[in-house]
Amino acid sequence: MFCTFQGTAEPSDSGTLKESKPTRGLHACGNCKRRKIRCDGRQPCNQCESRDLQARCVYTQQIQRVVPSKRTLESLSKSLKERDAILSRLFPNHNISDLASLSVQELREAVLHGGSTDKVLPSPTDSTPQKSVTQDSQWDEDRRERDPLPAEADDVNALSLPFDRQASYLGISSIRAALAAMLQVRPQLRGLLASRQANMNNITKHDEAQPCYHPSQPLLEYPRIKWSSKGQALVDAYFQRIHIFTPMLDETSFRTNYLSSQRQDSPWLALLNMVLAMGSIVASKSGDRDHCKYYTEAMRHLDLSAFGSSRIETLQALALAGGYYLHYINRPNRGNAILGAAFRMASALGFHREPSEQDGEGDQSEAAEVRRRTWWSLVCLDTWTTTTLGRPSFGRFSPSIDIELPKLRIDGEDGFGQDMGMTTLVENIRFCRIATEIQDSLAVTPVLNPADRDRFDESLINWHTHLPSVLSNDQNCDEPVHLARCVMRWRYWNLRMLLYRPALLDATTMTQMGHQADHDAIEKCQQLSKIAIEDIAKTWLSHQMSGWNAVWFLYQATMIPLLSMLWQPQSPAVAGWRDQVQTALRLFEEMHDWSLTARCSKGVVSQIFEASCELMCQGEQSCLEPDMNNNANETAIRGIIDDAPKSINMVFVVYYLRVICPGPELKPGFELTAEVGKGQRLVLISREMRAMRHAWHRITSILWRETAL
Structure with missing residues (x-):
């Protein structure tokens, strides 16, 4: 017998049942994990809700760990070994890890030459195609550290004709301004120069190039510097051809320390190596690379901590690196940065202030004189290196600088050379004062009004007229004096030319000739460029200090007849402009052994000259x-x-x-x-x-x- 019971149940809300028995989550929320408490897995959970932390109740997605199988690991290991074996056969003299930093062209060159390390780096012109370089890397000098010397891809000199790439800031006084005016006058010039540059790249891409040394090498690669006959010759070359321009070193003290070979502190080693580097440059031809190892050794003692040094040797070493060496190897932006840091260091040491009278006796007097010469040498170097960049001076001659000029001392015949260095420095300081005023004015407005332009020109003429006779006439003299005299005169012609050149650049963009004053300024600029070219042709000497400066000022002056030919191709003066350019091309060829950039400068000038002649023959289409x-x-x-x-x-x-x-x-x-x-x-x-x-x-x-x- 079966009994059946039947009952009724009250309907219940499903939502209520869900709340009474929540579904557990797979893991706790982030807040509960952090507090290490139990979490019910809801959103928000009870713990977060009770503490009013609903915003922090967040569940993160767990990532399942994937463990590769043994077969996969074995396959990858075998494939990696096979690739390493292939690379080792292709590049027997290279570490595989070093190959990652090489470009495609460099890898090809390494394979063609059997992996020889001295032929890996291609000619710098190979790295110039615009599509292979990012737009903001044109003046990235770190990128060009692997390039051999010279590095033509220098936006300041525009030696690689980088018209379309972004560059560091350059004003109206720069070469780029002249090249931009040429392109505006003759837009067809861009295509002609591009094709000629491509042809030059194809011709020179297999040229053998010697790589420079780099600071990444081991610290003990070079021995400690002791006296040697070769080192003595380099020191002599420095004091003969560099010291005459910037006599910031005490020659007697420096030679004594070098002969004794007792000092091994970093400031001294940095200064000594920079002196040897500059001496190596001016004592050899442009193909010599010994200066690289001295510069590399100097940089090992000039890391970032050196900028906090209070030693004058460190300051002088930085001045030589930023004012001379980096400009010689075509690293102008880095040179300007280091020279600017050297200025900050000098002002932190109080070099811009005249020492008190109580420091005017004995050794203190000599130390004060070295401080004066060091400060004013920095001023001259900064002025010379930035005059043709169109950048502001940032107050080299502000009222807060009360340091006196170096004092001239006549100690008989033995001190004549050092006294000549002081005379040259004092006259260069006066020139730099005028140049700084012109530079700041051109940085504000590219085209000066005729009154200001005439005032500046009159100041320059007055400076040149009142130079000491030994620096102004053409009488026979020793080589250092002749060198200083010539370079000072070249700078004088160049600055006067740059003073009038904006009128020419402005006229090329005008639809008609301006006022008579502008026409006179253009003729003056053209006449000054002619005088500069003729002067350089007559007075340059066969060594690098002369050739280096001669090529730079010749390159600046040659841009004037080139631009004039493109602007006025039917002018009666075209024959004279053509002769000036041909003279410059001949000089560039003669200076090839005495200037690192003579070949590149000749290439740029010849390309523009040939393209302009071609445009003149074709007519203005x-x-x-x-x-x-x-x-x-x-x-x-x-x-x-x-x-x-x-x-x-x-x-x-x-x-x-x-x-x-x-x-x-x-x-x-x-x-x-x-x-x-x-x-x-x-x-x-x-x-x-x-x-x-x-x-x-x-x-x-x-x-x-x-x-x-």
Whole structure:
């Protein structure tokens, strides 16, 4: 017998059941994990809700750990060993880890030369294609540390013609400003130079290049420096060809310390190695690379901690590195940075203030004199290296600087050389004061008004006129004095030329000639560039201190006739400009052994010169296109041409237009009349220079076609 019981249950809310028995999560929230308490897995959980921390109740996704199988590990290991074996056969003289830093071209060169380490680095021109370099890496000098010397990819000198790449800031006084004006006058020049640069890259890409030494090498690679006959020769070369410009070292004390070979402190070793590096440069040809090892050794003693040093030797070593050496190897931005840091160090040491009177006796007097010479040498180096960059001076001659000029001492014949160094330094300081004022004015406004320009020019002329006779005349003298005299004069011509050059750059972008003052400034600039080229050709010497400066100032001066040829290709002065450029090209060739950048400078100048000659032969093609803004003028000219008879007398018209009265000489509003035959006349009237030029090329081209028919 079965009994069945039936009952009823009250319906319950499903939501209530869910809340009473929550579903457990797979893991606790982040807040509960941190507090190490039990979590119910809800969102938010009870613990966070009770503490009003709902915002912190966050569950993170757990990542399952994947353990590779033994077979996978064995396969990867075998594949890696096979690749290492292949790389070892291809590059037997390289560590595999070092290959990652090499470019594709460098790897190819290493394979072609059997992995030899002395032929891995390609010519710097190989690294110039625009698509392979990021836009902001043009002046990244760290990227070019692996390049052999010289490194042409220098935006300051524009030796690799990097027109389209971003560069460090350069003002109106820079070479880049002149090259930009050339491209604006002749846009076709860009394509011609690009093709010529590509051809030059193909020719020079297999040239053997010697890599420079780098600070990443082991510290004990070079022995401790002791006296040697070779080192003595380098020290002598430094004091003969460098010290005459920046006599910041006490020559007697320096030579004594070097001969004794007792000092082994880092400030002394840094200074000694920089002196040896500069001595190696000025005592050898441009192909020599011994200076690299001395510079590398000096840099091991000039790390970041050196900027906190209070030793004058450290300051002097940084001045030589930033003011001379880095500019020689085409690292100008790094050189400016180091020289700026040296200025900060010198001001922190109080070198910009005149010592008190109680320090004016005995050894203190000599130390105070060295401080003066060191400070003013820094001022001169900074002025010389930034004059052609168009950057502000940041107050080299501010009122807070009251240090006196170096004092001249005459100690008989033995002290004549050092006294000449002081004389040269004092005159260079006066020149740099004028140059700094000009530099700051050009940094504010590129084109100076005629009054300011004449005032600056008069100051420069007055400085040059009142130079001591030993520095101003052409009498026979020792080599150091002759070198100082020539370089000072080259700087004088260059600064005067840069003072007037903005007028030429501005005129190339104008549709018509400006006021008479601008025209006079252009002629003055062209005349100064001619004088500079002729002076360099007569006075340069066959050693690197002379060749280095000569190439730089010659490169600056040659840009003026090049730009003038592109701007006024039909001027009667073209023949003279062409002769100046050809003289410069000959000098660059002669200076190849005495300047690191002579070959590159010659390449840039010759490319622009050949391209400009090609454009002059082809004619200005852009002017043959119709000008939409001068339709009325073109219609009138075509009407005159249609009415003129097609006879042999048309040749006379062409001859008259092209030879007897060439177009660029005409001024706006000039009326030209030419007899065509049978009493008819051909008249051309122009109200605007631009319209006249377009009409000029159009009428002559049509006349040539009519004559041919």
